[in-house]
Amino acid sequence: MHKGLSSCTGPVPQDNSGPAATIEWPEVTQRTVLARILIVDDDAVQRSDLAEVVTSLGFDVATAADGREALNLLESLSVNVILTDLVMPRKDGIELLKELAARGDRTPIIVLTGFGSIEQAISIVHDLKAFWFLEKPVNSGVLNALLERAVQQSNLVAEAELLNRQLSYQGVLGELVGESPAMQEVFSLIRQVAPTTASVFITGESGTGKELVARAIHRLSSRSNGPFIAVNCAALPESLIESELFGHEKGAFTGAVERRAGCFERAQNGTLLLDEIGEMPIATQAKLLRVIEESRVRRLGGSGEIPIAVRVLAATNHSPEKAIQNRLLREDLYYRLNVFHISLPALREKRRDIPPIAATLIRDLNKKHGCRVTNLSPEVLRRFEEYSWPGNVRELRNVVERAVILAGEGEVELRHLPSVLAPPPVKAQAPIEGLLQIRVGAPMEEVEEAYIRLALQHTNQNRRRAAEILGISLHTLYNKLRLYRESEGEDTAKD
Numbered sequence: 001m002h003k004g005l006s007s008c009t010g011p012v013p014q015d016n017s018g019p020a021a022t023i024e025w026p027e028v029t030q031r032t033v034l035a036r037i038l039i040v041d042d043d044a045v046q047r048s049d050l051a052e053v054v055t056s057l058g059f060d061v062a063t064a065a066d067g068r069e070a071l072n073l074l075e076s077l078s079v080n081v082i083l084t085d086l087v088m089p090r091k092d093g094i095e096l097l098k099e100l101a102a103r104g105d106r107t108p109i110i111v112l113t114g115f116g117s118i119e120q121a122i123s124i125v126h127d128l129k130a131f132w133f134l135e136k137p138v139n140s141g142v143l144n145a146l147l148e149r150a151v152q153q154s155n156l157v158a159e160a161e162l163l164n165r166q167l168s169y170q171g172v173l174g175e176l177v178g179e180s181p182a183m184q185e186v187f188s189l190i191r192q193v194a195p196t197t198a199s200v201f202i203t204g205e206s207g208t209g210k211e212l213v214a215r216a217i218h219r220l221s222s223r224s225n226g227p228f229i230a231v232n233c234a235a236l237p238e239s240l241i242e243s244e245l246f247g248h249e250k251g252a253f254t255g256a257v258e259r260r261a262g263c264f265e266r267a268q269n270g271t272l273l274l275d276e277i278g279e280m281p282i283a284t285q286a287k288l289l290r291v292i293e294e295s296r297v298r299r300l301g302g303s304g305e306i307p308i309a310v311r312v313l314a315a316t317n318h319s320p321e322k323a324i325q326n327r328l329l330r331e332d333l334y335y336r337l338n339v340f341h342i343s344l345p346a347l348r349e350k351r352r353d354i355p356p357i358a359a360t361l362i363r364d365l366n367k368k369h370g371c372r373v374t375n376l377s378p379e380v381l382r383r384f385e386e387y388s389w390p391g392n393v394r395e396l397r398n399v400v401e402r403a404v405i406l407a408g409e410g411e412v413e414l415r416h417l418p419s420v421l422a423p424p425p426v427k428a429q430a431p432i433e434g435l436l437q438i439r440v441g442a443p444m445e446e447v448e449e450a451y452i453r454l455a456l457q458h459t460n461q462n463r464r465r466a467a468e469i470l471g472i473s474l475h476t477l478y479n480k481l482r483l484y485r486e487s488e489g490e491d492t493a494k495d
Contacts, residue, residue, distance in 0.1 A: 035151040036060040036077075036225060040070045040084035040096065041112070050083070050138070057144045067091030071099060078225045080154040081131075081147055082109045086120075097128040102367060106157045108150040112136055175212045177357045180350040186213070186342060193340045194220035199292075201337050202315040204344030207394030210315040211273060213342055218271040223311055226270025229263050234279035242284055243300055246291070252301025264297045267310045277314040277337070278323040285330045292336060312337065347389040347396060354384050357393060361400045362412075369401075372409035379414050383421055449484050452477070 037059045041047040044065070051061045062077060064070035066088040082100075086093035097109060108131035113121040121133035131150050134143065173187045193200055194217045202210045211230055218228045236244055243253075247262030263272055274280070280288070291297050292312055296305040314337045316323070323329035347354070358381075362373050376384070380403075389395055403416040414422065438447055452470065459465040467477040 035080040035147075035154070036062060037147060038062045038064065038070060038073065038077075038079040038082045038084075040064045040067065040082065040088070040093070042066050042085065042088040046085075053138075053140055053143065054083070054147070057140070057147065059147065067093065067096035067099070070096060074100075074105070076229060077227050079107060080225070081150040082107055083112065083147075084109060085112045086124075087114075094124065094128065097124065097130060101128065108153050108157075110134060110146060110150060112138070173216055176209060176216060177360045178350060178353040179356055180345075180353045182345040182350050183353055186344060189340075189342050190216050190220065193217060193342075195222065196340075197311060198339040199311070199337045200313045200340045200342060201320070201334070202313065202342050202344065203320065204315075204317065205346050205392055206317045207392035208317075208344040208346060209393050210317070210344060211275065213344065214271070214273040214313045214315065217313065218311075221271070221311070223270050227267055228271050228273070229267040230273040230275060231263050232275045234276040238281050238284075241280065242287065245284070245288065246297050247299040247302075249299050249301035252299070256301070259299070262297065262299065264291060264308050264310055265306060267308075269309050271311045271313060274312065274314045276316055277333075278316045278318050278320070278329045282327070282330060285333050289330065289333045289336060314338075347392045351385050354396070355381060357396060358384065358400055361397055362404060365401050365404045369405055371404050371407070373404045373407050373412060374410055376403075376412045377414070380412050380417065383414065383417065387421055448480075452480060452484075 037054050039047055039050050039054065039061060040063075041050065042065050047063050047065070051063055054061050062073060062079060064073050067084075068091040070082070070084070071091070082096075084093045084096055091099070093111060097111075100107065100109070111121055111124055111130045111133040113133050114136050121135075124130050125133055131153065132146060134146065173190060176183070176187070178184070178186070190213060200214075200217060202213050204210050214230070215228060218224060231244065233241065243256075243260070243262065245262050245264065247260050247265055248256050250256060250259050274288075277285075291308070295308055295310075297308050298305045316329075320329055320334050320338070324331050324334060355376075358376055362375070365371065366373055384396075391398070399418060399421060400412075402418060403412045406416040407413070438450055452466070455466040455469050456463065459469065463477055463481075464474055467474045470477070
């Protein structure tokens with residue numbers, strides 16, 4: 001029997017509110033479909049022993065030493081169930097549950113608790129919505145039955161989330177937001193290609209969301225339980241890019257003090273995104289093509305080849321055709337990767353998407369920074385729709401994040417925007433030319449009306465421009481015109 005295990009019976013996870021019961025657990029049976037369990041425990045020995053037991057029960061296993069490491073791991077790895085200790089350094093089990101709840105992560109969590117902590121464990125099940133708890137030492141039969149139940153719930157949650165995504169395709173797909181025809185076309189392409197094994201080539205300006213498209217393809221694919229690994233080819237030195245991609249053996253080059261798996265190995269049974277593929281050295285592109293075509297990789301300094309099962313996606317913010325002409329991208333590699341092409345529009349080409357994107361960002365950033373911002377003011381939204389957004393959605397996010405922090409709560413106003421988005425200064429206007437006829441003794445209201453009508457005549461009935469010249473708000477101008485009882489024809493003056 002493994003360390004930390006016993007033959008005693010344990011609680012039955014019938015629901016999250018009922019009392020614990022005692023039963024005889026059935027024999028452990030080997031399952032044919034692997035589910036991944038994340039074990040979080042700061043004790044290396046107990047973590048290793050528990051991982052061995054969970055593996056023997058037929059589950060795939062990932063491990064983390066504390067809550068912080070677990071959260072980092074979950075950024076690129078999908079798991080069905082989390083099995084976590086409570087007391088850990090840096091970020092303990094309770095903080096882990098709270099953080100996952102704040103993220104909206106509904107992965108079932110089983111809490112491991114020591115002797116005498118049952119009351120706390122029940123409280124965590126009720127208050128923090130943990131799936132259930134297990135008292136140490138853990139019984140393998142209890143653990144198996146509980147994991148089976150948790151995996152079933154995880155699958156139900158995944159199906160529900162998939163249905164919700166399908167129902168929300170009108171404007172949202174994963175982390176992508178857009179109601180414009182251009183983004184609806186992108187969503188349609190993602191839905192069509194995701195279930196296949198085809199390579200996808202994603203193009204678009206910097207900041208348009210190419211990695212978000214790759215993540216959406218991964219999450220909607222049959223590889224969603226596998227890892228998603230993204231490599232920025234432009235950020236890697238030429239001397240290290242092959243080691244990063246293919247891995248290396250100990251002593252393969254100066255500084256290679258230990259064996260290291262490359263991105264292809266780390267993405268096994270998952271998805272690998274090669275971002276800025278045109279920045280990869282031509283010699284490395286030739287080796288990459290061979291790996292993709294043969295589905296085998298050899299570490300630097302290694303003698304044997306390792307079979308790989310990885311879906312490869314590629315992205316670039318440059319024209320691939322021009323890159324081929326300039327001999328920055330191999331034509332044969334491009335055609336091998338460009339089985340399916342998705343082109344992302346720039347933000348200035350889909351301005352109608354700015355309001356829903358901004359609303360989504362405000363909601364997410366409120367959670368991140370503990371703010372209570374409600375919306376953008378009409379003036380801010382108008383400025384957003386006028387701006388060219390050279391940095392696209394990435395720039396929009398940075399601007400909104402700054403504004404949310406500065407506003408704190410309520411409405412984002414023009415004063416919360418950076419200088420690049422500040423309203424342009426009103427230029428000095430040429431004198432209003434025209435004849436203003438006023439009878440002697442006319443009241444000031446009549447003089448004011450005559451001057452306002454002259455301003456409208458000067459601007460060709462453009463009320464917004466006239467208000468700027470007069471130094472009053474558009475709302476005030478409308479009120480005054482209402483008082484003057486404009487004729488029906490004048491009411492159609494343009495804005």
